[in-house]
Amino acid sequence: xxxxxxxxxxxxxxxxxxxxxxxxxxxxxxxxxxxxxxxxxxxxxxxxxxxxxxxxxxxxxxxxxxxxxxxxxxxxxxxxxxxxxxxxxxxxxxxxxxxxxxxxxxxxxxxxxxxxxxxxxxxxxxxxxxxxxxxxxxxxxxxxxxxxxxxxxxxxxxxxxxxxxxxxxxxxxxxxxxxxxxxxxxxxxxxxxxxxxxxxxxxxxxxxxxxxxxxxxxxxxxxxxxxxxxxxxxxxxxxxxxxxxxxxxxxxxxxxxxxxxxxxx
Amino acid sequence: xxxxxxxxxxxxxxxxxxxxxxxxxxxxxxxxxxxxxxxxxxxxxxxxxxxxxxxxxxxxxxxxxxxxxxxxxxxxxxxxxxxxxxxxxxxxxxxxxxxxxxxxxxxxxxxxxxxxxxxxxxxxxxxxxxxxxxxxxxxxxxxxxxxxxxxxxxxxxxxxxxxxxxxxxxxxxxxxxxxxxxxxxxxxxxxxxxxxxxxxxxxxxxxxxxxxxxxxxxxxxxxxxxxxxxxxxxxxxxxxxxxxxxxxxxxxxxxxxxxxxxxxxxxxxxxxxxxxxxxxxxxxxxxxxxxxxxxxxxxxxxxxxxxxxxxxxxxxxxxxxxx
Ligand SMILES: Nc1ncnc2c1ncn2[C@@H]1O[C@H](COP(=O)(O)OP(=O)(O)OP(=O)(O)O)[C@@H](O)[C@H]1O
Ligand SMILES: [Mg+2]
Numbered sequence: 001x002x003x004x005x006x007x008x009x010x011x012x013x014x015x016x017x018x019x020x021x022x023x024x025x026x027x028x029x030x031x032x033x034x035x036x037x038x039x040x041x042x043x044x045x046x047x048x049x050x051x052x053x054x055x056x057x058x059x060x061x062x063x064x065x066x067x068x069x070x071x072x073x074x075x076x077x078x079x080x081x082x083x084x085x086x087x088x089x090x091x092x093x094x095x096x097x098x099x100x101x102x103x104x105x106x107x108x109x110x111x112x113x114x115x116x117x118x119x120x121x122x123x124x125x126x127x128x129x130x131x132x133x134x135x136x137x138x139x140x141x142x143x144x145x146x147x148x149x150x151x152x153x154x155x156x157x158x159x160x161x162x163x164x165x166x167x168x169x170x171x172x173x174x175x176x177x178x179x180x181x182x183x184x185x186x187x188x189x190x191x192x193x194x195x196x197x198x199x200x201x202x203x204x205x206x207x208x209x210x211x212x213x214x215x216x217x218x219x220x221x222x223x224x225x226x227x228x229x230x231x232x233x234x235x236x237x238x239x240x241x242x243x244x245x246x247x248x249x250x251x252x253x254x255x256x257x258x259x260x261x262x263x264x265x
Numbered sequence: 266x267x268x269x270x271x272x273x274x275x276x277x278x279x280x281x282x283x284x285x286x287x288x289x290x291x292x293x294x295x296x297x298x299x300x301x302x303x304x305x306x307x308x309x310x311x312x313x314x315x316x317x318x319x320x321x322x323x324x325x326x327x328x329x330x331x332x333x334x335x336x337x338x339x340x341x342x343x344x345x346x347x348x349x350x351x352x353x354x355x356x357x358x359x360x361x362x363x364x365x366x367x368x369x370x371x372x373x374x375x376x377x378x379x380x381x382x383x384x385x386x387x388x389x390x391x392x393x394x395x396x397x398x399x400x401x402x403x404x405x406x407x408x409x410x411x412x413x414x415x416x417x418x419x420x421x422x423x424x425x426x427x428x429x430x431x432x433x434x435x436x437x438x439x440x441x442x443x444x445x446x447x448x449x450x451x452x453x454x455x456x457x458x459x460x461x462x463x464x465x466x467x468x469x470x471x472x473x474x475x476x477x478x479x480x481x482x483x484x485x486x487x488x489x490x491x492x493x494x495x496x497x498x499x500x501x502x503x504x505x506x507x508x509x510x511x512x513x514x515x516x517x518x519x520x521x522x523x524x525x526x527x528x529x530x531x532x533x534x535x536x537x538x539x540x541x542x543x544x545x546x547x548x549x550x551x552x553x554x555x556x557x558x559x560x561x562x563x564x565x566x567x568x569x570x571x572x573x574x575x576x577x578x579x580x581x582x583x584x585x586x587x588x
Contacts, residue, residue, distance in 0.1 A: 097355030
């Protein structure tokens, strides 16, 4: 018997197993995809028109003539929330007792925790890419050229991992998949207290203040800069920093809570 | 070397609401190659004990070792040697039986090729060859238990911990598992199993510890335990309650069970006439009387003061199904 129990091999096996679980439940992928696509179509079709033609000060104007470019970042942010599945996957294993079984075997506990994070990351990439692809089909065209798509995807990835970490921490803390599921409610303030449908300059009063403290704002603005305005390095930088700080914070929380979960009671 | 050596272990769960002494003082020793049964009712502390011995729960006080390895300090080494099937079966419903075996083999360090070979062997061993490509979701309770047992055998462990391996199974499926467990023992595997069924302990276990409210209240082979009661059990049945109450006062040291009184004495049969005379001279009517060797059931009643619920029903079910 050739024994290979290196950390990476174990992580790979556990990740593969979890991918199988995801593949066996394809319908679970739909809600988040549909919501994300919804932003793209409805806000393009409805709001793009409602706000009135190409007159100055309308979204069409902010969008510099391409409303898809303006709204695509919102759809991508929404798609990246699919990373929150990581916590749900992990808690499902805790609830079903699979987690305990793994703990009774000589398996690295980090492999047990990282596997759902891996799958969450894959999910973010796939869902974001799919939305991006739909965006391209219906006419998205980054101001900085095609490299803009890569930039958007990379920010979405970091942001999505932030949500993955958040969901793992919330799930382990609450000890239930409902707890992890509830984590996705963060979606509402994240999207609606941000310059989602109009630029930040158009927000008024408390909404403007809230948006200033919402990291989503900077993530959307960075993506939007690339899509609509061109190279605005300071905006881009703020976007990466916001996403990066959010991810660093939640991943630290995830590691701390997961370490606690794998400790003996 | 002892397979398992447990010395005065204790487990106290402390939460904000309250403190639970799940295991108060449990000691026992398991020799290599035997089946050791932990028999006890719901909440006795069986699972908690198993979780401590399998390194999944810390030990509040006392010491335990598996094959000479301390469970607390050498937990990694212990996990290498043991196979575990917990009470709440941790089985992935979305995967097929074959995929589960394969994944588990890989996790234990087998190469892909060896994993395939071992998977086929184990599917055969636990009788799941036909269902190998079906998702576990579609398995019956008995199949899941066999799968669970199979998964705990992947790395050919020297010591196997089975927490209530047959709970919820029909008598037929239970027999299948019993035979499998005995076969493992005959191949040299040491098995520690918990059960709430007297018959199971009686049939399977080479030695038994009865555990109640976190304490070991009796330990030995089934025969030793029965002999420990001493003599025979005489059972008196009564038709009315008055007779029963009066008889209680006359006979002394009886244990009541519904409309019956039991008394344990040496050479029971020869003492029956004397008892009957005492009773009838006091005007007590006895509807029936019998003497028998003590069963594990009687042992349980003697050491805990109550009967293990449902134990009789199972025997009846079993008789039915064997017909
Ligand atoms: N994590 C925990 N926190 C608090 N109390 C617990 C915990 N686990 C078990 N207990 C308590 O400890 C006692 C023993 O539980 P345990 O699960 O060991 O019993 P058991 O003998 O396995 O019972 P069963 O036959 O029902 O499986 C019970 O009163 C239970 O409520
Ligand atoms: Mg139990």
